[in-house]
Amino acid sequence: MNRPEISVHGLTKSYRVPERGAGLKATLGSLVQRTYRQVEAVQDVTFSIEAGEIVGFLGPNGAGKTTTLKLLAGLLHPTSGCASVAGFVPWRREPAFLRRISMVLGNKSQMLWAIPPLDTFRVLGEIYGVPPAQLRTTLDELITLLDLTALVTKPVRTLSLGERMKCELVCALLYRPSVLFLDEPTLGLDVTMQARLRVFIADYNRRASATILLTSHTLADIMALCSRVLFIHDGRLRYDGDLRTLARRLAPFKFIDLMLYGDDPATGDDAVLPPGASVVASSHGHLRVRAERAAAPAIAAHLLQTLPVEDLTVEDPPIETIVDQLYRGGPR
């Protein structure tokens, strides 16, 4: 039996943070006696990821996503629980472990500001002990794939945000890690660049059979890359599975959009609708009906028979709406 590449059991991380009120009195008070508050950043999280999977980490700000990634990359020591990544206990930070993993933090840089990226790449190659010939091949490949040829000899400080992010990816991949933690890799990038990075990440996953865990507030990233999502809220794992299944569970309805012949305002009347359907919007020959998921085909058929339909589409509610619902309340 294959061992999962990442396995996490009962992982918990709590912090004690100093707390004081605003104002001079509270400041003076805190000098004498500090009060602390316990923050449960990650609570009893359990999951496992097979080698070669790409898994998306969903959750509102402060839910514990980055903390979990930092635990798995060995930057944090857990309060309790255990984890294994590529066969290692991450927080021991053994060199053999560090050579197999990579972490990209969208808001932190590996690059040295004053010198061209190529110099940073070479130093990292030596630090990770990549044989020179292999480093050359890998760098050529990454530089071509990410279209960086013209940039790698310019000082980093002259590069744009997107260009720097591409360089960060080169830093993260030049020693061909088998496990990748990507924290907001598309932060601050334009739509085109985001799309290119997604293609690139999917490609790396395929060719290197790399296991990838990524967080993103850009849902398109998650939808394009991850067949599986972990949803974390208030430090707890609330959902582990397919994003579309989650959507169906959260939004047990579909929208039926109708374009009607003529411009009859009476067509928007609820009276013509069967049970399980209701009109959510109607204007000038356009009608949007909310239909129970199970009854949607029957409702659509009914509408086709009873109304002068020019065009009909059935669609799921936008994923953003579902995720918003999720972030506000969590799945039931």
Place this chain on the structure above:
Amino acid sequence: MNLRAGWALIGTTWTMRLQTRGLFFIEALSWMVAPLAFLFVWVTAAGSGTVGGFSRGEFVAYYLLLIVIAQVTNVQHEWTVGDAIASGDLNRLLLRPMAPVLDVLAQDVAAVTVTLLFAFPVGAVLALLLRPELHPTPSDVILFFPALTLAWALRFCWSYALASLAFWTSRAGGLFSLHAALLFLLAGQVAPVALLPKPLRAVAILLPFRYMLGFPVEVLSGHLDATGIARGLAWQLGWLIVCLALARLLWRLGVRRYTAWGG
């Protein structure tokens, strides 16, 4: 760490230093200003006689050596490594399959070589102009090298231990300023330690600061007898062991705390 990685890191630091060469030389010059000022004070005080056994030419020799050695042993980890800890940049180093201290070491080695490119010519020109008098015995010259190496190692460890304080507090700046002041006062910068008032001299001999800077200068300028040199080397070694242990302990505890609290 493999040697190639070490060279690569040193090379990178060179490149970066050369990118900002203008500022760098100004910085190097600023470190020379204080010893130069004291050189002129003591040269004037000595006139054509001596002060505390130092003649004019001996003061010149002492301070010119001090300028060069101060640059060689100059480390500022309490600021650079301390900043990395406080800002969370340490994460970058912790994720690498290499001890962070090696990165710091490579940067220091690179910095020293660049600094010397500046300090040696300036020292040589000043030597031509001010005519130093230097009478080291062959054994002084030989013993100078271990004294210098130990001074550098001691300062490295001491500075690293100070830097580790950033794991606990972001307000250690006051302590660092105190360190700089003590280094200035007790390491032989204001005056050679032999010329300090008696109580202050006793303190200077006890504390580690003299052994980070003034002591190798005293050895090479021929102001110490064999016993003085032996005692000094013993103090250096003792303080080095203490500071090395302290730096290791604070760093380990600090990293444990850092990974417990989050960067």
